[in-house]
Amino acid sequence: xxxxxxxxxxxxxxxxxxxxxxxxxxxxxxxxxxxxxxxxxxxxxxxxxxxxxxxxxxxxxxxxxxxxxxxxxxxxxxxxxxxxxxxxxxxxxxxxxxxxxxxxxxxxxxxxxxxxxxxxxxxxxxxxxxxxxxxxxxxxxxxxxxxxxxxxxxxxxxxxxxxxxxxxxxxxxxxxxxxxxxxxxxxxxxxxxxxxxxxxxxxxxxxxxxxxxxxxxxxxxxxxxxxxxxxxxxxxxxxxxxxxxx
Amino acid sequence: xxxxxxxxxxxxxxxxxxxxxxxxxxxxxxxxxxxxxxxxxxxxxxxxxxxxxxxxxxxxxxxxxxxxxxxxxxxxxxxxxxxxxxxxxxxxxxxxxxxxxxxxxxxxxxxxxxxxxxxxxxxxxxxxxxxxxxxxxxxxxxxxxxxxxxxxxxxxxxxxxxxxxxxxxxxxxxxxxxxxxxxxxxxxxxxxxxxxxxxxxxxxxxxxxxxxxxxxxxxxxxxxxxxxxxxxxxxxxxxxxxxxxxxxxxxxxxxxxxxxxxxxxxxxxxxxxxxxxxxxxxxxxxxxxxxxxxxxxxxxxxxxxxxxxxxxx
Numbered sequence: 001x002x003x004x005x006x007x008x009x010x011x012x013x014x015x016x017x018x019x020x021x022x023x024x025x026x027x028x029x030x031x032x033x034x035x036x037x038x039x040x041x042x043x044x045x046x047x048x049x050x051x052x053x054x055x056x057x058x059x060x061x062x063x064x065x066x067x068x069x070x071x072x073x074x075x076x077x078x079x080x081x082x083x084x085x086x087x088x089x090x091x092x093x094x095x096x097x098x099x100x101x102x103x104x105x106x107x108x109x110x111x112x113x114x115x116x117x118x119x120x121x122x123x124x125x126x127x128x129x130x131x132x133x134x135x136x137x138x139x140x141x142x143x144x145x146x147x148x149x150x151x152x153x154x155x156x157x158x159x160x161x162x163x164x165x166x167x168x169x170x171x172x173x174x175x176x177x178x179x180x181x182x183x184x185x186x187x188x189x190x191x192x193x194x195x196x197x198x199x200x201x202x203x204x205x206x207x208x209x210x211x212x213x214x215x216x217x218x219x220x221x222x223x224x225x226x227x228x229x230x231x232x233x234x235x236x237x238x239x240x241x242x243x244x245x246x
Numbered sequence: 247x248x249x250x251x252x253x254x255x256x257x258x259x260x261x262x263x264x265x266x267x268x269x270x271x272x273x274x275x276x277x278x279x280x281x282x283x284x285x286x287x288x289x290x291x292x293x294x295x296x297x298x299x300x301x302x303x304x305x306x307x308x309x310x311x312x313x314x315x316x317x318x319x320x321x322x323x324x325x326x327x328x329x330x331x332x333x334x335x336x337x338x339x340x341x342x343x344x345x346x347x348x349x350x351x352x353x354x355x356x357x358x359x360x361x362x363x364x365x366x367x368x369x370x371x372x373x374x375x376x377x378x379x380x381x382x383x384x385x386x387x388x389x390x391x392x393x394x395x396x397x398x399x400x401x402x403x404x405x406x407x408x409x410x411x412x413x414x415x416x417x418x419x420x421x422x423x424x425x426x427x428x429x430x431x432x433x434x435x436x437x438x439x440x441x442x443x444x445x446x447x448x449x450x451x452x453x454x455x456x457x458x459x460x461x462x463x464x465x466x467x468x469x470x471x472x473x474x475x476x477x478x479x480x481x482x483x484x485x486x487x488x489x490x491x492x493x494x495x496x497x498x499x500x501x502x503x504x505x506x507x508x509x510x511x512x513x514x515x516x517x518x519x520x521x522x523x524x525x526x527x528x529x530x531x532x533x534x535x536x537x538x539x540x541x542x543x544x545x546x547x548x549x550x551x552x553x554x555x556x557x558x559x
Contacts, residue, residue, distance in 0.1 A: 011373075013487065013506055013507060013510075014506055017373045017376045017377050019377070037487075037488070038488075092353070093344070093354070093356075094347065094348065094351075094353070094354070097344075097348060119373075119374055119487065119510075120372065120373050120374075121356075121372055121373075122356070122357060122371065122372060122373075122374060122491075123356045123357070124340045124344070124356065125343075125344040125347070125354060125356055126344070127344070128312065128340075128341060128342070128343070128344025128345045128347075128348070129344045129345070129347060129348040130348075131312075131313075131344075131345060132316065132344070132345040132346075132347075132348035132349050133348050136419075137313060137419030137420055138312050138313070138341065138345065138419070139420060140312065140337070140340055140341035141337060141340070141341075143481075153423070154420075157337055157482075158310070158337055158338075158425070159254065159257060159261070159336055159337050159338065159433065159435070160257065160427060160428055160433045161425060161426050161427040161428045161482070162425070162426045162482075163422055163424075163425050163426075164422070164423045164424045164425070164426070165420040165421060165422050165423060166420065166421045166423055167419065167420045167421070171419075176488075177481070177484075177488045177489065178481065207351065207384070207385070208384055209347070209351065209352070209353035209354070209383065209384055209385050210353040210354065210355060210381050210382065210383050210384065210385075211381070211382050211384060212379050212380065212381055212382075213367050213380045213381065213382050214379070214380045215372070215377055215378065215379050215380070216377065216378045216379075216380070217376075217377055217378070218375070218376070218377070218378060221531075221532060221533075221534070222534075224520070224530050224531070224533040224534065224535065224536040225534065225535050225536070226535075226536045226537070226538065227535055227536070227537050228537075229521075229537050229538065229539025229540070229543065229544050229547075230547075232544065232547040232548045232550070232551040233551050233554075235519070235535060235537065235548065235551070236548070236551040236552055236554075236555050238535060239496065239517070239519070239535070240555060243496070243516075243517045243534065243535075245438075245439070245495045245496040245516065245517050246439070246463065246496065246552065246555070
């Protein structure tokens with residue numbers, strides 16, 4: 001099987017979030033970038049498991065500048081065979097999807113994996129866009145994936161439950177929690193990652209459909225009001241008359 | 247300006263998030279709603295109360311297959327001459343909106359929490375609720391994915407015209423084999439009030455006090471990640487970074503320390519009440535009301551007091 005896993009970087013969950021250049025740019029000073037957790041823990045690891053049982057190759061693809069090589073090497077250390085970096089700073093999700101679709105079109109991949117969303121932009125957009133650009137099925141928010149022959153059985157979240165669907169290869173899938181367990185790269189993997197192939201490709205031209213104009217931080221919460229655990233009548237009174245939520 | 251709002255009504259009722267999307271659309275322009283499946287015509291006509299002037303319903307497409315729904319949406323956009331398309335960013339919206347965006351080359355704004363400003367920019371949630379962004383759309387048609395529970399809805403008094411809508415929506419891209427429905431009357435993403443608990447409850451057998459409180463409040467129940475991971479509660483109750491992100495009016499958390507990953511899933515809640523024995527629990531920093539105390543003691547007392555309030559009103 002030929003498997004393609006979309007890898008994005010994301011600021012570590014504990015990063016301080018603030019903005020510079022008149023609130024138009026994320027302040028990267030001191031920010032530790034990680035592989036976006038959904039891409040790494042669920043999408044990449046499930047792709048590797050499928051390769052281990054069914055044979056084949058796992059390629060990762062990242063749209064990003066040279067600095068993204070650290071997260072790409074991490075994906076290689078976990079076990080991907082080779083990586084592709086589209087040499088561009090993504091302008092919007094459509095740009096990213098367009099680049100990946102353009103590469104995937106030529107590669108003849110059986111499954112293209114994305115994570116459920118990135119933890120910085122939370123868009124959940126790229127997978128569906130790639131699917132449309134390739135005219136292939138898209139299964140979003142999948143928590144289980146099994147492949148047998150040319151058919152896959154997938155559990156996906158739907159409003160109020162889980163749907164079990166069957167789909168023929170090839171398709172695009174976005175991986176949510178449950179699909180696999182996180183793997184920690186070992187020393188051998190880290191050493192091997194240094195010499196695995198990383199192909200750099202220049203981007204194809206496309207339109208920028210949306211742009212971020214500026215950023216802002218949410219209003220600070222007012223201080224917590226403490227209530228005596230013996231006096232739940234007061235809490236109920238406050239929720240009813242002050243917060244007006246019950 | 248003509249607006250098309252797609253809503254998923256396959257459950258047989260019109261979810262709150264769908265009503266919000268319709269109302270949101272009506273504040274932008276003349277709103278046509280599109281849906282599919284066997285939903286009752288009267289329910290659809292009632293969407294006039296929330297600003298819809300017309301509802302298009304396709305009876306032949308009875309699934310939410312993203313490929314087919316996106317083709318249906320594209321046909322309706324052309325029929326209505328819409329320049330703005332609105333989805334609720336529920337599970338269906340997340341699967342369909344990106345396809346429509348790529349299909350129509352229409353800029354997609356995901357996670358909108360407010361109406362477009364006068365300059366056309368739209369405010370969105372980014373960094374898992376830790377920041378806000380302003381987004382500008384550069385294409386002729388724009389798609390807005392509305393975050394559930396971010397705008398207040400005012401009910402009016404009007405009836406929408408309901409029309410059958412047929413279009414070529416292609417072949418299904420997937421085959422649905424079976425569906426597992428979660429138990430419980432109130433779905434977590436739609437709940438106005440959520441009562442949540444964590445490892446502080448010590449074991450699944452102790453969830454009765456959580457459910458009792460949820461019951462008197464008409465709330466849904468939720469849990470922290472460790473509780474779902476060790477199997478005390480089902481995974482669909484897990485809220486947080488890797489679970490569900492919710493924005494209820496009231497979130498009550500008992501025995502949850504409030505790690506940053508948990509907060510990422512609940513920080514959009516309007517009011518947060520935290521109950522924890524540890525006064526140093528980080529959750530208190532995000533709380534509106536805090537109770538330093540034992541959930542086993544506090545929850546039954548709170549349930550009793552709320553029952554009293556409900557009896558008076």
